[in-house]
Amino acid sequence: MGLVVSWWNHSSSCALPFSGDGAGGPSTDIVLHGVALGYRNAVAISGLSGRFAQGSLTAIVGPNGAGKTTLLKGLLGLVRPTQGWVECRWPARAMAYLSQTNEVDRGFPITVSDFVALGLWNRVGSLRAVGRPFRQCIADAIAAVGLQGFEHTWISGLSGGQFQRVRFARVLVQDAPVVLLDEPFAGIDTPTVEDLLRLIARWHAEAKTVVTVVHDLELVRAHFPRTLALAGQGLSWGETPESLNALAAFGRAGAPSAAPAAGRS
Numbered sequence: 617m618g619l620v621v622s623w624w625n626h627s628s629s630c631a632l633p634f635s636g637d638g639a640g641g642p643s644t645d646i647v648l649h650g651v652a653l654g655y656r657n658a659v660a661i662s663g664l665s666g667r668f669a670q671g672s673l674t675a676i677v678g679p680n681g682a683g684k685t686t687l688l689k690g691l692l693g694l695v696r697p698t699q700g701w702v703e704c705r706w707p708a709r710a711m712a713y714l715s716q717t718n719e720v721d722r723g724f725p726i727t728v729s730d731f732v733a734l735g736l737w738n739r740v741g742s743l744r745a746v747g748r749p750f751r752q753c754i755a756d757a758i759a760a761v762g763l764q765g766f767e768h769t770w771i772s773g774l775s776g777g778q779f780q781r782v783r784f785a786r787v788l789v790q791d792a793p794v795v796l797l798d799e800p801f802a803g804i805d806t807p808t809v810e811d812l813l814r815l816i817a818r819w820h821a822e823a824k825t826v827v828t829v830v831h832d833l834e835l836v837r838a839h840f841p842r843t844l845a846l847a848g849q850g851l852s853w854g855e856t857p858e859s860l861n862a863l864a865a866f867g868r869a870g871a872p873s874a875a876p877a878a879g880r881s
C-alpha cells in the first residue's frame with residue numbers, strides 16, 4: 617500500500633486548484649505557487665514560487681520590510697495569500713513557530729517549566745495534566761538549553777538570552793517536523809547564539825525542515841546551506857552564496873537584480 621500524504625492548502629480562494637502536477641513530492645514539505653501576501657491594501661510579497669524540501673535548512677534574508685515575517689505567517693496560514701497558494705504537507709499545528717521576541721509578553725506570571733510545557737499542547741491536549749514522561753521531556757529540554765536549576769524561576773526574572781533559551785526549549789518539546797524561527801538571534805549574547813545554532817543544527821540532523829529569518833549575513837553564510845533572499849518579491853532562492861550575492865546586488869542597485877525567484881530549497 618502506498619504512503620498517503622495529507623497536503624494542506626492555504627489559498628487565496630477555496631476555488632483555486634490543488635496542485636496535481638506532482639509538485640508536492642514526498643521529499644517536499646512546503647510549496648509556494650505564485651504567492652502574494654499582504655495586509656488590507658498593502659502588498660508585502662508578490663509572485664513568490666518555490667519549495668522547502670523536507671529536511672532543508674533555509675535562512676530568509678532581506679532588508680527591513682522585505683516581507684520575511686509575513687512569509688512565515690503565510691506558511692502558518694496566519695496571513696492568507698491574496699494571490700496564488702501555499703501547499704503544505706503539515707497542518708499549522710504541526711509546525712513550531714518562534715515569533716520575534718518583542719511579540720512576547722514577559723510580564724505574564726509563569727515559571728520556566730510551565731512555559732516550556734506550553735510546547736506540549738499538541739501532544740497532551742489543552743487543559744490536560746502533564747504526565748511523568750512529559751515532565752521528563754520538559755526537564756530534558758530545559759537541560760538541553762543549559763538552564764537546569766531554573767525550572768521554577770519566573771520568566772520575568774530571566775535575562776534576554778536566558779529567555780530565548782527557554783523559548784527554544786518550548787520548541788524542543790513540541791518536536792514538530794517543521795520549525796519556523798523569526799529573528800531568533802536578535803539582541804542575543806554570543807554564547808547563547810552559539811548554543812542556539814547548535815540546536816538548529818540538531819534539528820537539521822534530525823531531518824526537520826527549518827526556516828529561519830536572520831539579519832546577520834555572516835551567520836547565514838556559516839550555518840545555513842540554503843537561503844531565500846526577499847525584497848517584496850523573491851530575489852534568489854537556492855544555495856546560500858548565490859542568494860547572498862543576489863541580495864548584495866539588490867543592495868547596490870536598489871532594485872531586483874534577477875527575475876523573481878522560483879526556488880527549491
Ligand SMILES: Nc1ncnc2c1ncn2[C@@H]1O[C@H](COP(=O)(O)OP(=O)(O)OP(=O)(O)O)[C@@H](O)[C@H]1O
Binds near residue numbers: 658680681683
Ligand atoms: N499587521 C500589519 N498590518 C499592515 N501592514 C503590515 C503588518 N505587518 C507588516 N506589515 C507591512 O508589511 C510589510 C512587510 O513586513 P514584514 O514585517 O513582513 O517585513 P520584515 O522583512 O519581516 O521586516 P523586519 O526585518 O523589519 O522585521 C511592511 O511594509 C510592513 O509595514
